[in-house]
Amino acid sequence: MNIKLIKKNTAVLLVLTCIVFTIGCKKFLDIKPLTELTGNNFYKSKEDVEANMASIYFKFFGKINESWVIGAIGESRSGEAFAVTGSDNYGSRKVVEVLGQNNMISVINDQPWKDTFHFERITNWTSYYQAIQSANILISKLNEGIPNLSEKDKKRYIAEAVFMRCFTYFWMVRLYGDVVYYTKAFQSEPLPRENMVSVMKKCIADMNEHVADLPWTYDDPAQRGARGSKGAALALIMHMNMWNAGFDNGHAMEYYEETAKSGEELLHKNGGAYALLPLERWPEVIKGRSEESLFEFYQSINYGDTTSSVASFGDSFLRYPYKFPASLFLTSRMAFRGAYMEKLFPVDVADKRKDLWYADIYANNGRFMMPKFAGNIYASGGENKNPDNSFLIFRLSDAMLLQAEALAELGRSAEAIPYVNQVRARAGAGPYEAAQGTLTDFIFLERRRELQGEGHTWFDLVRTKRILSSQWANHPLTLDQFNRGAWTWPIDRASLKDNPFITLNDYWASSGGI
Incomplete structure (x- = not known):
């Protein structure tokens, strides 16, 4: 989502910021005295919904724009x-x-x-929860009903807000492990951190319920890749399932099956919405809004x-x-x-x-x-x-290689190899051969080749447990370090304020993590 959408309605957005994020705001153009503003005063039109959606994307991007x-x-x-x-x-x-x-x-x-x-900013999850709370409130208001909004648009906006809520939880789980999970609008009572596998399962179910209400792409080409689409949602479902496969070992095959199911829909039923571009056109991909983009911050x-x-x-x-x-x-x-x-x-x-x-x-x-x-x-x-x-988050080759990995783990190598070879053919590289090593190892390396610098390497190491091996990591973790959360980021102690149920990540909170 690009910042232009925010600037379309500056006055509305500033009012929204006061309402949703509880930030002290001065009067702006004397639209209304702040004492008269409520959520019901704001959600009156499709334009209000658009402004709210823009603010959710903007809030998330602002968080990842704070540091490297x-x-x-x-x-x-x-x-x-x-x-x-x-x-x-x-x-x-x-x-x-x-x-x-x-x-x-x-x-x-x-x-x-x-x-x-300022890496300490990464330890503070407040802005992520502000984006989640904003999504929760928008979903609640959409369910209540907004004047002159069609049923189709209502479902699409709910699905888009669900996508951003689930994406934010997915992002947080990979950073912090267990997180506080809620979907209630205007959540006020404190909650403890919930097991991350449970959080991801809830998000997978949530996203599966709404993915059909999203378009493969948007009529406005300026919104391609920059907003939650069906392709972005399916890629997110694939990533969440693959994450859980690494941590919920007893059900790993089920997660791989679900990944393959979502991948089949994304890669073969998208109506031509997405395509791998010739590598010589890479500047178009990194710029954003290309056919290869599934989700990005433009x-x-x-x-x-x-x-x-x-x-x-x-x-x-x-x-x-x-x-x-x-x-x-x-x-x-x-x-x-x-x-x-x-x-x-x-x-x-x-x-x-x-x-x-x-x-x-x-x-x-x-x-x-x-x-x-x-x-x-x-x-x-x-x-x-x-x-x-732009900041690339999910693109087509990422989904193709995830699909190949899931199929390989299921023992369906004959189906997996063509996806790997499509990515390699685009790069002018030869096809996979058994002499190059096991298929799963080769896919892992292909993801490192294809996605280097796009923010996947560490998480692939963690979810596949390869972070425990010097074959794959220059500074591997021990099993004890891994189990105690050495792969996570520390959580800011400010999270303990006013929430007696919060605990910090054990590895970083103890002397063993220093």
Whole structure:
């Protein structure tokens, strides 16, 4: 969802912020005295619903725009990246190595990276719950009835709000493990954290109930990928099932079956709504609104959108001529280890991704770079800003590889391999062969190749338990660390305020996690 939708009705949105988020607001254009405002004063039209939906997306994106969230939570904790000696702002970028050692206490508290990245903000889940509460209230108001809103639109908006509620819970579970779960509008009584498998099961059921009410895509091409669609919802269902398969072992086969069922619908019944684009058109994908996008947070300077200078994954993995001025960016700030990149992309194996997404791919210095995130640089050149790209969350190749993984786990390799080979064929890489290793291991590596920098690596390591093995992680966890929650993020102690039922994550709350 892009910020333009918010700007369409600034006055309405400011009123909504006062109502939903309980933030002190001054009068704006004297629309109404604040003492007269209630939810019923606001939900009077389709335009009000649109403004509310926009605020939910905006609230979530604002949270992941606070820091280097995609890089910190999804890519760096397996220990494959390092800070380039002598690069710009080298001291703060050393944090990537601390992330790789899973020393989250230092990541959050220590200088010199604290003032640059503010990773302590990731530990605070308040904004996520504000987005959830806003979705809950909107669903409640839609069920009560909104004037001149058709039944079809009502169902679609409910389904879209359910998507954002479920997506937010999915995001939080992967960060914190167990979370407080509620769907009641204006929730006030404190609740304890609920087992994450239970939360995901409820979200899967919730999303399955409403997915049919979402369109495959929107009539307005500006909304492609930027709003919850049927493709986005099915991808979310697939991810939630695959997450639970890793933690609810006794029912893993059931989750794989459900993943395959959703994948079949997404990949074969979408009416041509989605497609893998030729790799040469990658700048269109990273820009957003492409046929390959299932869900993203679209950003554009043309709408006056503002992205934090450190939020983009590519910020640390680009150099001149994609970062300016040249004197400051002769090297990238971070790089992936050459040995790791050679494991992903063997020297003697053809793959267009090596050439189009990387420069000096095996270099153990600042010559390494990821032009994967270099599309859409500013036309005038010379600005010390990141390229004008969107934040990709789910795209078609991700869903294809999840489908392949689920089918492989079910022993249906003949059905799984074509999905893997479609992704590889797009990259000009050869098909999977048994000599390359087990199919499940190969799919895991293919996900690392295809999705590097998009926030999936760490979570794939965790849900498949490969984080316990030095074969897959440079700094693996022990089983005891894993079971005590060392894969999670610490939770801000502020969550304990006014809720006697909340407990913090054991590993980080104890001395063993320091």
